[in-house]
Amino acid sequence: MADSWNTIADWYAELLRAGSAMHDFARDILLDRLPDDLGDQRILDLGCGEGILTRAVAARSASVIGIDPAPRLIHHARAAEADRRTGAVYAVDDGCTLSTVPTSSVEWVIAGLSLNNVPDLPAALTAVRRVLVAGGRLVFTVPHPCFEVPHATWTEAEDGTPRRVIGSYLAEGFWRSANPEGARRAGESAPDAVDLRHRADRTRVHDRGHGRARPQRPVDRPTATTGRPAAVPPCPGPPTMTAVRWMVLKRM
Secondary structure, eight states: OHHHHHHHHHHHHHHHHHOOHHHHHHHHHHHTTSOSOOTTOEEEEETOTTSHHHHHHHTTTOEEEEEESOHHHHHHHHHHHHHSOOOOEEEEOOTTTOTTSOTTOEEEEEEESOTTTOSOHHHHHHHHHHHEEEEEEEEEEEEOTTTSOTTOEEEEOTTSOEEEEOOOTTOOEEEOOSOTTSSSOSOTTOTTOOOEEEOOHHHHHHHHTTTTEEESSOOBOOOOOTTSGGGSTTSSSSOOEEEEEEEEOSOO
């Protein structure tokens, strides 16, 4: 997985810095589930990529570290920090182990569009629980699996309205997108393709209950704000996201 993301890291970082409506939308809905003032709060950004969410959280006065398994993405995150200091710190680490993060060392773990990529979700959640203090919180966003599934395609209704045709929803596992402009480009031989793990909602909910945690509010599927749809063709609005906030109830 890290090798795949390394191959597209330069392109991905440029995409986000140029302005990606989908990633901005995902960042903003996660930030909406955090306090405005995070002073004295320690936060871990799991799967931080080039730091789009890490920087935003640091701007709320948090002490934040971003980890990602792809060294090239961490390079871009550190370069952005060098250009504009926020106090964020970055490290190369595996989200399934969090080996660089001490036990009971953070009040929050955030994961923006990253838990959908980890190869072992129960292991990642076990690691998250270990690094959180008692009563700590996990806040994450993921693409809703109903829309980001193997073999899903876009089509048009008779009136020209875009429609999403859902593919193999129950076929869980790694897959590659047929979108030639996307991060998960199709083709087993594509050197810059990135694999995405698809999990049905029932699997995600079951796994996220792992480790004695509970949702603090109902699962939220945010809607697009005015002006976003035109920036994300061909869809009539940004891809549907799921946002959740969980609290750790008991230490291991």
